[in-house]
Amino acid sequence: MATKFALLLLALSPLVFANTASADTTNVLFLAGGRSHASGEHEFNAGCRLLAKALNEQSGLDIQATVINGWPEDQSVFKDVDAVVIYSDGTKVIQHGWERADQLAKSGVGLMFMHYAVHPSAEQGERYFRPWIGGAMETGWSVNPHWVADLKALPDHPISNGVTDLVRAYDEFYYNMRFQEDRDQVLDLVTAVPTRERLKRVINLWNQHGVNGIGKRQTLMWGIQREDGGRGVGFTGGHYHRNWAIDDYRKLVLNAIVWVAGADVPQDGVPSETVTEDALNENLDTYPKENPRIPLPNVEEFMQLPPATNVSMEDYENAKAAQKNRARKAKAKQLAK
Template sequence: MKGLTLIIPILLAFVSPLFLSAKKEEVTKKKIVLIAGSRSHASGEHEFRAGCMLLAKSLNDESGLNVEAVVVGKDWPKDKSVLDDADSIFIFADSVSGIAGEWEYLDSLAKKGVGMVFMHYAVHPNPQMGKKYFQPWIGGAMESDWSVNPHWVADMKVKQDHEIGNGVPEMVTCLDEFYYNMRFINERDKVLDLVTATPTRENMYRYINLWNQHGVDGLDKEHALMWGYERPNGGRGVGFTGGHYHHVWALDGFRTVVLNALIWSAGIEVPKGGVKSKPLTEDDLNDNLDSYGKNMKRLELPNPSDWKKLGPARIDEKREAAFTK
């Protein structure tokens, strides 16, 4: 009995630190909520839910990081309390459908230091909301009659001296609908250009509805496609204009830079080799796609070398001449 009395304190001395360590790890796990928009466009485009699920799988099952990624949708969560303890919120949806009028609530979270990442169409509010909310949250936003939305083959230059560039090649080639010429805060030097590319007449694939004179003037100039912002009062924001085509997730560099951005926005140090994730198979790329019935198509893994063979888009000279009138 006396021996047992001596052993118990010794066991407790070993077990207690382990228990406390486990509890501490549980408490410090970072939570990222991914808000996926509703179905839109066509099969293989604006696959918000499938894209969010790919990212969540990478974070939860493959990254090895102490993070919990939760996917909600379609659009704004029915129970917004899921966001109350979020360290970062990712919105991938059509325009502001992923916000659903909850501007003040999101603003209160931003003021508490919650990270925010907006991707593709989700970076496009109206000018008033862009200035009032997006600029303080993430440093800038897309703006109609100022920004443009062509489809083009971008040689994306990833900022190598920033955490978000960890494990990502310096250049990633991608065909996507990359918006450019964002409306940034006046203190432009406070916004980090994390991924940049240069649109040209030669790498344009399609000029579509929002093409304007600013787009023409912006040709042959480098533009930020992904930008980051560290808010003066705490918290980080990221905007990224890519993500129209679902095939982008099969590009390891593209996927990694988005995963890195999510982690960075949540205040986690990005691993030196970037956030780990497994290369996608064709089956992975076709998982969880929105249903379009007979109009569903099976997506193939992209081959960037094929994009370089695409001819430049036809220029509508009559349309462009009208821009200056």
């Protein structure tokens, strides 16, 4: 009898161990936004899949990352999820699930928003984003220039694991976020200092706060430990798809994903394979015209770009007025034909 019982245990042991391993697995759900901008910009689907592949196949961690395009119709995908990462245009994904996301946050699930996804309305920022992740972009308060940043990770925090030097990247790094009232509870996970020389493009959301922030350290990735036990992270980079090929840029984000999911970040950071040009061009959004091939980034080339000439508010308003005048003349010329 004892022998039969032992044989039964032996037969069942793979199932027992499989269930144990599954219970210990960290589950990350990426929600990718739809096609946006030009090819190589706002490549939400391709970016999510590149990061998920790094976590699933290259990190060596007990982690399962899943990518879904848009807000899921099947709500069962949220079962046992440890973190949800949203990478999209504004609130185009989260708008379909405000209350569900709020329930997830209050149950301790980690939430991370990347690039344009950190930009809700002022009301949504106050009601959801600041409680969830500690801050958000806000029109009239925050700015969205394209600039070359030397990213500095917060020392002695898991985000900085394996990243020993400054990480240089050219991106549309928003800054001057609207943070929660208890600012001391918000971690400045990644920071950089914008300068007039580093600002290469000043565009539609520029304001006096952006001017005032020049020469001052700005928070480009932030995080909180919520009272519900979960964590929240916001990251303003991610406009240019090519930047995922910068090893330490990618590592900072992978470290953040693992941290927001409540898992341990390896001492040397989350490992991943160097992204080749072929890998960078996988899963890109399709457009009516053939996609131009995205080259690997050469940040020093972007350093050579001339500084923006419309940084002061006077120059910015003059440039905006001139642009409107050109558009008006072009329209009149077209109508005259």
